[in-house]
Amino acid sequence: MSELGRSNRKGALAAIVAALLLAGGVQAQAAPMDDMPGMSGKAGAEGAKQQTASATGTVAAVNASQHKVTFDHEPIPAINWPAMHMEFPAAQSVDLSKVKPGEKVKFTLSGSKGSYTVQSIAPAQ
Ligand SMILES: [Cu+2]
Structure with a gap:
């Protein structure tokens, strides 16, 4: 009992x-x-929908061994981001050997929610 x-x-x-x-x-x-208030509306019922965005910023660091790049980027209205200092993984197609710290660049991102991958990097005018 x-x-x-x-x-x-x-x-x-x-x-x-x-x-x-x-x-x-x-x-x-x-x-x-x-x-990320801008994401909830666009993602809708599909949940983690892929988004792309372009941005400008300054290269802060390049991590060749992990294929990552850190930017001090300007605001990115397309995904509701303020200006930030942050590291991104880069797509395999991105040649990081051409990217130097201190360089002002335009870059594109794709991903969803808080997780984005750099798809391209080009010198800013
Ligand atoms: Cu950011």
Whole structure:
């Protein structure tokens, strides 16, 4: 009898913990949408829809071994981004050996939500 009572209590506790975890999970998923208000409308029911955007900025760093590039980029209205300093993975077609820190460039991005890949980099005029 006492054995049964203990296992029932355990079960109830597990259900409460599961409910709390679930509530936390829902909140965590909702948060990125607040950061990117421009995306929620366009993505619609399709969810993580691919978007492309072009931007200008200054090359801050090139990570050849990981094929990544860091920009101090200007605002990107197409994806609702303010000016930022950030690192992006670059597509394999992008030749990072031609990209030098301090260079002012135009670049294009494609991706969805907070995850974008650089598709091209060209010198800015
Ligand atoms: Cu950014």
